[in-house]
Structure formats: structure tokens, C-alpha cells
Amino acid sequence: MNFTKMHGLGNDFMLIYTPTTPDFTRLSALAPQMCDRHTGVGADGIAVLYPSAVADIAMRIINSDGSIAEQCGNAMRCVAKYFYERLSGLKTHFTIESKIGVQPVWIETEAGVATKVRIDMGPPILEPARIPLYLEGDRAVEQTISVAGQSFTYTAVSMGNPHMVIAVRDAAAFPVNEWGPVLETHPLFPNKTNVEFVTYHSPEEVTMRVWERGAGPTLACGSGACATVVAGVLTGQTARKAVVHLPAGDLLIDWNEQDGHVYMTGPAAFVYDGVWLGK
């Protein structure tokens, strides 16, 4: 099975293109082995590309634990760069069908090479019942959650996939691996949740670290960066357009006032083409 290794700010994926309907059962079962960083290729997940009846290309994201997620911003930028350079005939504006619907994509180029990718990540979902989250009311803003004797204040946002955004004093130094797992699996979130630990420096600048649902600690989370700015607006911490600093670089997030959609702009990179020889 051929694949292409790519990453978006260090959030890395095996991209697998198939001209027919993918065998998601098989790929989900193979994901933990393929994504293992010692006995497999090593990746945070698998991005499956295949023909779409409603968009230029379809993609689905499989986490390294084999679970299929509704959305993945970094993988979508990788899919966009792959499609632009290998399948589209260098079209710089096209659409990608994901689990949440058809998402417009714009490619910024230098000498025919995609340097930045801008994606319409759609409108955020704020109602707890649709995140989903067991909480009354129409929003989950600055709620308190207690785990292992520690209380956290969070704001919950879905970008199609669930996110719990927690403001902390120093996100870059926060013990993500200690608190991420217990928050990811908190019973308040029936489908589990991604957990973002953020420090809001100014209305236009945020630092974020993430523990991802189904993948653990990753270097970046595109949908999480979107959720971080939405939570920042809801809590009065950020403007609608802000830069999210991640260990390997920045994402520009714009929660557009006119259409209510969240736009994410950032890089994507090829690493190598390979062949999976496993079962």
C-alpha cells in the first residue's frame, strides 16, 4: 500500500490515496500498527483521500488509535497541498469533502509550490448537546471541571470534533501528558474530547499545547487552534483574528464576523513517499 508522509506544523500523517471507496474498517484496524513510531511508519494519524461526488476530493482522518474523527485541520492542509500538487492540475481554489461537509480551500503558492493553505473550517458549534457534552444550557463557557483533586476552568467548542479549551498561566510549560489523558476521557464528554491548554498573551496572540483525542500529545492541532480562538472570543481574551503559536510554528485563525465561519491558514509539508509492507 503506497502512502505519502506529510505534516502540518509537526502534526504528522500518512496520506493514502485510493481511487475507489476506502476500506475504513481495515485502515482503522491497521492504524495503531502503521502509526507506531518504532515498529510502523510513525504518525499521529492516517488521512485517506478518495474521489468525492460533491467536492473535488474527499478525505477522512483516522487517529493513531484507529478512531475516525470528524475533522482535522492539519491533515486537511496536507491533503490540500497533496491534491494541489499531484491531482488538481495546480488549481489554487477547490473543495474538500470531510465528515462535516464540503470545505473550501485556497492555496498560496511561490513558483508553483504550495506555501500556505487557507481552509474554511466552518462555523463553531457551541451548544453542549451538539459538542457533545453533558451540560445544560446553550453554551459551555468558563465552566469548572474537577479531576484527580484539581479544578480547571474550560470552554467547550466543536469544530465538528470536540475541544475543551483551558486557559493556563504558561501553556508552553504545562504538564500536558499528566492532565491530558484524564480530561480527554472525562465522563462529561461521551465521545471523549481533544484538550487544549492555552495562554492568551494579547488579543492577537495565543500559545497553545494540545492533548488530542485518539492520538495523545501532538505538536499541533488545527481544529484545536480554531477552538482556541473561538473560546478566546467567547471569554473576552482574543480578537476574532489571532495567531496561535505552536512548537513548530504558527497558525492564523480568523473567526469571520460576516459568515461566522472559522478560517485557518498555515503550512503543510511533504516528507517522503513510501510503501507499507505490513499486513
Ligand SMILES: N[C@H](CCC[C@H](N)C(=O)O)C(=O)O
Ligand atoms: N484527534 C482529533 C482529530 C485530529 C485533529 C487535529 N490533528 C487537527 O489538526 O485538527 C479528534 O479525534 O478529534
